[in-house]
Amino acid sequence: MALVTGCAAAVTGVRGAPITVHTAPWVLAGDGLAIRRGAVAVLGELVVAVGPLREVLRGLGTRAEVVEWRGALIPGLVNAHAHLQYTDMAALGRRIYGSFEEWSTAFAADFRRRGDWRASAERGLDAVIRSGTTALSDVVTHVENLDVLWAGRVHGIAYWEVMSLRAADWQSHGRKRTVEILDNASGAAARAVGLSPHAPYSLDTQVLADLSALARERGLRSHIHVAESAAEHEYVVAGAGPLADRWRSWGYDEFALLRQGGAGVGPVAYAASVGVLGPHTHIAHGIYVNADDRAALRDTGTVVALCPRSNAVLGLDEAPVADYLREGNIIAVGTDSLSSSPSLDVLADVGELYRIARRQGYRERDLHRRLFDAVTTGGAAAMGMADRIGTLAPGKLADIAVVEADMPTASDTLAAVVEAGEGSALGTVIAGELRYVREQAPL
Numbered sequence: 029m030a031l032v033t034g035c036a037a038a039v040t041g042v043r044g045a046p047i048t049v050h051t052a053p054w055v056l057a058g059d060g061l062a063i064r065r066g067a068v069a070v071l072g073e074l075v076v077a078v079g080p081l082r083e084v085l086r087g088l089g090t091r092a093e094v095v096e097w098r099g100a101l102i103p104g105l106v107n108a109h110a111h112l113q114y115t116d117m118a119a120l121g122r123r124i125y126g127s128f129e130e131w132s133t134a135f136a137a138d139f140r141r142r143g144d145w146r147a148s149a150e151r152g153l154d155a156v157i158r159s160g161t162t163a164l165s166d167v168v169t170h171v172e173n174l175d176v177l178w179a180g181r182v183h184g185i186a187y188w189e190v191m192s193l194r195a196a197d198w199q200s201h202g203r204k205r206t207v208e209i210l211d212n213a214s215g216a217a218a219r220a221v222g223l224s225p226h227a228p229y230s231l232d233t234q235v236l237a238d239l240s241a242l243a244r245e246r247g248l249r250s251h252i253h254v255a256e257s258a259a260e261h262e263y264v265v266a267g268a269g270p271l272a273d274r275w276r277s278w279g280y281d282e283f284a285l286l287r288q289g290g291a292g293v294g295p296v297a298y299a300a301s302v303g304v305l306g307p308h309t310h311i312a313h314g315i316y317v318n319a320d321d322r323a324a325l326r327d328t329g330t331v332v333a334l335c336p337r338s339n340a341v342l343g344l345d346e347a348p349v350a351d352y353l354r355e356g357n358i359i360a361v362g363t364d365s366l367s368s369s370p371s372l373d374v375l376a377d378v379g380e381l382y383r384i385a386r387r388q389g390y391r392e393r394d395l396h397r398r399l400f401d402a403v404t405t406g407g408a409a410a411m412g413m414a415d416r417i418g419t420l421a422p423g424k425l426a427d428i429a430v431v432e433a434d435m436p437t438a439s440d441t442l443a444a445v446v447e448a449g450e451g452s453a454l455g456t457v458i459a460g461e462l463r464y465v466r467e468q469a470p471l
């Protein structure tokens with residue numbers, strides 16, 4: 029249990045509000061800043077000071093409550109791709125599949141049996157908070173879940189997911205319903221809503237283009253699955269293969285890609301050609317990409333959220349992590365949902381990305397730093413929130429993860445955070461509010 033060890037100076041801060049100073053053997057604040065016996069001072073929902081504990085307390089010139097942690101304080105983790113409402117489908121994510129098609133068959137059967145999506149999403153949010161995550165890209169399939177993040181006081185964006193629409197469906201009712209849902213997400217919750225066209229293969233070309241235009245028109249962020257499976261690649265390039273056959277058998281043979289024998293280019297180039305990519309969008313997965321695709325993502329300012337454990341469960345190939353890093357793409361990290369991943373602990377995916385990058389031959393010494401950035405500033409960039417989250421700095425939201433990592437040097441502590449994996453969060457602070465403390469974590 030983390031302990032509140034005492035009052036260092038007064039009781040109040042600015043205008044009488046209490047200041048809380050979180051301190052730990054290390055503060056890894058982001059932007060490469062590592063502080064031995066560091067501290068983060070919090071007033072209300074914002075960080076007001078970061079530095080060595082003594083200096084922070086001296087600088088406050090007033091009494092503050094001091095919360096002493098073991099391990100390292102780091103910026104709250106950002107999970108850049110999840111579907112909270114599928115949390116109750118966890119039995120699916122504990123298996124290993126031979127292909128995307130095999131998993132999607134199992135998913136569809138289980139999906140039809142489910143009912144209480146709201147409770148499932150709330151259970152997911154709980155698990156997310158317990159993993160040190162403070163912001164999330166949540167893809168929402170049932171409208172009652174659009175405000176789960178907002179109601180649960182977790183930062184991020186709830187992306188309304190749209191799929192399985194022909195151009196005619198979109199014209200007759202799809203567009204109207206999408207606009208109504210966005211209009212109804214009013215008030216404070218509306219600020220955290222985005223749009224998620226599901227994937228290049230599950231929407232007709234015109235619908236994909238219109239959805240992207242609609243998001244831009246309304247100033248919304250968007251998020252889409254792209255380049256996740258080899259079958260998707262074949263579908264988009266040539267309108268052929270097992271995924272194309274499946275969508276034809278479901279009655280979607282009038283999709284332009286299926287009618288015209290594909291786009292002749294892969295999913296990333298296709299998405300670019302219909303206006304999906306851009307600085308307002310981030311994609312999930314990005315596995316089946318070549319150098320031109322990665323360049324297109326960089327050129328359009330599109331962040332890619334890598335989900336290595338979900339990819340492994342589905343029997344997919346590994347994303348070209350080393351290439352993304354070498355070529356300078358902005359990457360983020362996501363867990364995907366429990367229907368395709370063993371947990372919602374994004375640090376487990378960070379550890380996996382570390383191992384994949386090394387296996388793929390990435391030998392640079394900056395790997396720990398790059399992956400630390402991916403799960404903090406990368407996720408913040410993916411959702412257009414870099415001015416508010418991603419680093420611990422005065423004026424930013426007081427979103428803090430406490431991680432079990434305390435080594436003699438800053439670089440070893442950083443390495444321990446990145447390689448820590450599942451279950452290493454000791455505590456979570458969101459907007460200054462202590463949301464999770466691991467039981468029996470003595471100093």
Ligand SMILES: [Zn+2]
Binds near residue numbers: 167365
């Ligand atoms: Zn997904």
